[in-house]
Amino acid sequence: MIIKTHNLTKRFPMGKSEFTALKGIDLSLGVGEFAGLIGPSGSGKTTLLNIVGSLDTPSEGEVIVLDQSIGKLTAKGAAKLRKEKIGFIFQSYNLLAVHTVYENVEFPLLLLKLSSNERKKMVMDALEWVGLLDKIKQKPPQLSGGECQRVAIARAMVKKPSLVVADEPTANLDAANSHNILQTMAKLNEELKTTFLFATHDEKVIGYLKRKIYLKDGKLDKDETI
Amino acid sequence: MILAIKLAFKNLIGAGLRTWLNVIVLSFSFVIIIATRGILVGWDRQAKNDMTDWEIGGGQYWNINYDPYDAFTLTDAHGTIPAEFQAEIDAGNMVPVLITQGTLFNEGRMQSILIKGINPDQTLLELPTHKLDTLVEAIPAIIGSNMANTNKLKPGDYVTIRWRDTNGTFDATDICITDIFTTNVPTVDLAQVWIPMENLQSMTLMPDEATILTFRDKEKVREETDNWKLMTHKALVSDIEEMIKTKSVGQSIFYTILLILALLAIFDTQVLSIFRRQKEIGTYVALGYTQREVVGLFTIEGAMHAILAALVGAIYGIPFLAWFASKGITLGVSSADYGFAIADTMYPVYSGGLVIGTTIIVLIATAIVSYWPSRRIAKMNPTEALRGKLQ
Numbered sequence: 001m002i003i004k005t006h007n008l009t010k011r012f013p014m015g016k017s018e019f020t021a022l023k024g025i026d027l028s029l030g031v032g033e034f035a036g037l038i039g040p041s042g043s044g045k046t047t048l049l050n051i052v053g054s055l056d057t058p059s060e061g062e063v064i065v066l067d068q069s070i071g072k073l074t075a076k077g078a079a080k081l082r083k084e085k086i087g088f089i090f091q092s093y094n095l096l097a098v099h100t101v102y103e104n105v106e107f108p109l110l111l112l113k114l115s116s117n118e119r120k121k122m123v124m125d126a127l128e129w130v131g132l133l134d135k136i137k138q139k140p141p142q143l144s145g146g147e148c149q150r151v152a153i154a155r156a157m158v159k160k161p162s163l164v165v166a167d168e169p170t171a172n173l174d175a176a177n178s179h180n181i182l183q184t185m186a187k188l189n190e191e192l193k194t195t196f197l198f199a200t201h202d203e204k205v206i207g208y209l210k211r212k213i214y215l216k217d218g219k220l221d222k223d224e225t226i
Numbered sequence: 227m228i229l230a231i232k233l234a235f236k237n238l239i240g241a242g243l244r245t246w247l248n249v250i251v252l253s254f255s256f257v258i259i260i261a262t263r264g265i266l267v268g269w270d271r272q273a274k275n276d277m278t279d280w281e282i283g284g285g286q287y288w289n290i291n292y293d294p295y296d297a298f299t300l301t302d303a304h305g306t307i308p309a310e311f312q313a314e315i316d317a318g319n320m321v322p323v324l325i326t327q328g329t330l331f332n333e334g335r336m337q338s339i340l341i342k343g344i345n346p347d348q349t350l351l352e353l354p355t356h357k358l359d360t361l362v363e364a365i366p367a368i369i370g371s372n373m374a375n376t377n378k379l380k381p382g383d384y385v386t387i388r389w390r391d392t393n394g395t396f397d398a399t400d401i402c403i404t405d406i407f408t409t410n411v412p413t414v415d416l417a418q419v420w421i422p423m424e425n426l427q428s429m430t431l432m433p434d435e436a437t438i439l440t441f442r443d444k445e446k447v448r449e450e451t452d453n454w455k456l457m458t459h460k461a462l463v464s465d466i467e468e469m470i471k472t473k474s475v476g477q478s479i480f481y482t483i484l485l486i487l488a489l490l491a492i493f494d495t496q497v498l499s500i501f502r503r504q505k506e507i508g509t510y511v512a513l514g515y516t517q518r519e520v521v522g523l524f525t526i527e528g529a530m531h532a533i534l535a536a537l538v539g540a541i542y543g544i545p546f547l548a549w550f551a552s553k554g555i556t557l558g559v560s561s562a563d564y565g566f567a568i569a570d571t572m573y574p575v576y577s578g579g580l581v582i583g584t585t586i587i588v589l590i591a592t593a594i595v596s597y598w599p600s601r602r603i604a605k606m607n608p609t610e611a612l613r614g615k616l617q
Contacts, residue, residue, distance in 0.1 A: 046609075050609045053512070055511065055512060055608050055609050055612070056607075056608075056609050075516050075517065075518070076516055079511070079514050079515060079516040079519075080514070082511075082512060082513065082514045083513065083514025083515075084514070088512040088513070090509075090512075090612065092505070092614075094505055094506075094508070094509040094512070094612065095509075096506065096509065097240070097506075098236055098237055098239070098240025098241075099236060099240075103236075107513060108513055108514065110229050111229070111513060111514045111515070155513075
């Protein structure tokens with residue numbers, strides 16, 4: 001099991017009161033799933049994604065990700081989990097602007113303290129997956145949105161993580177680029193058996209998902225597996 | 227750590243003009259601090275060297291009653307030169323000086339002076355005492371240029387001096403100025419007349435007596451002797467050291483302000499970075515950094531300004547400081563105005579310790595002002611940072 005949540009509840013302080021973003025979510029995700037959290041804005045998709053990605057902690061309930069209880073992890077432990085086993089893809093790419101494509105993709109491997117040769121091979125493999133071998137020396141400001149998101153995918157995939165969380169990965173892309181990105185991710189999911197968990201309300205993304213988890217007002221509304 | 231340094235360097239260079247403006251301002255601080263500190267070090271060295279060469283040698287023995295700050299002590303501040311020093315005196319390694327109060331009468335004016343007797347053959351001090359070995363129709367005397375200017379005296383002039391002998395009897399005689407020397411040490415110049423030791427001993431009825439005994443070797447271990455107080459070289463230059471320390475404090479205020487201005491720019495950049503680069507901060511956290519590590523990264527990045535500033539400062543600072551050290555700086559004041567040894571032109575001295583010390587101070591100060599705003603990162607919510615939401 002990659003992800004297992006039980007009675008996951010997340011509350012945020014809002015002035016003197018609290019806002020409950022997630023209410024008693026029970027969810028399991030296995031190896032190699034290509035799943036998406038679907039729902040309108042404010043339904044709790046990103047909050048759930050952040051908790052699963054160990055960037056946030058639950059207020060109540062339990063979240064087990066890759067055999068680690070997110071609520072019990074120290075800051076160092078959570079950072080280690082992200083560093084070694086989780087890849088992130090963001091809506092606005094979040095690439096490091098002063099670094100080249102190669103350096104952006106290499107970054108997670110530097111944190112893993114891999115040797116230069118290992119890093120080079122893995123970076124080139126990742127860039128080949130996303131078809132960006134000809135752009136390795138360019139910097140993000142010189143790339144199109146689609147290319148930036150492909151760099152972000154390569155960065156997320158380069159360390160071959162067990163889980164990739166992607167928050168609205170196609171929100172800033174046109175239809176052609178969106179399909180291109182999604183095909184790339186679907187292919188990597190097939191080939192590497194990496195679990196993908198999306199947060200989206202984009203129909204294009206939904207079309208590619210093998211499992212659709214609908215959230216509504218912070219609650220699990222529907223869970224469909226195709 | 228190496229990764230953080232590489233990353234910080236990359237980010238810093240990537241920031242472009244903003245980085246270079248900060249670096250240039252900080253480099254000014256570096257160069258100016260080193261230049262001004264160099265002047266003080268040079269001054270300290272020059273003052274001590276001049277004092278050593280002209281007045282104190284390797285140290286002195288003072289008659290037990292002698293107090294250079296109280297002229298009234300001079301009446302009793304003399305004693306027979308101890309026999310144990312005779313060999314050193316004969317070898318030229320010790321110079322006795324007899325000091326008495328007197329009055330100089332020149333063009334109808336009178337001025338209180340110190341009459342100092344010294345052996346014309348001595349070579350221990352820079353004073354041109356060989357000019358006291360001149361055959362003239364009065365007692366030969368040498369004076370400093372400040373004394374000469376004050377009294378409008380020139381070589382060959384005859385003036386009258388008056389003194390009291392050991393019994394308190396006044397007497398007077400003429401002296402002939404045989405030389406006027408220029409020195410940076412006012413304590414051998416202002417209101418002083420140097421005449422041959424034998425003459426002064428005879429005039430004051432103090433044969434074989436002296437007030438101070440200046441010796442050459444400052445390393446030699448010496449002990450006090452009856453009625454003679456040992457004044458080591460270190461003790462004799464302590465006033466200069468105190469004076470330089472006082473000047474140094476005043477100067478420190480100046481370059482602290484300069485440094486603060488440079489550091490303010492770095493602080494401002496750091497604060498701005500933390501607001502502008504929230505997404506980047508969130509990304510580092512998402513990729514596996516802890517927030518504390520990101521604080522470290524930003525601190526290193528800020529502190530690296532100091533390293534770049536040192537390098538940039540070296541590019542233009544080394545030639546400038548070398549030129550400055552060779553040309554010196556003319557202060558436009560005379561030693562007479564200051565009351566202690568100060569050369570007309572000051573030559574800065576830059577030691578390795580000065581450069582390394584300044585670098586370390588600037589580096590630590592930069593690291594502190596970089597760390598201060600960076601601490602905020604540790605309190606950030608990474609999920610909000612990822613979205614670039616201001617916190």
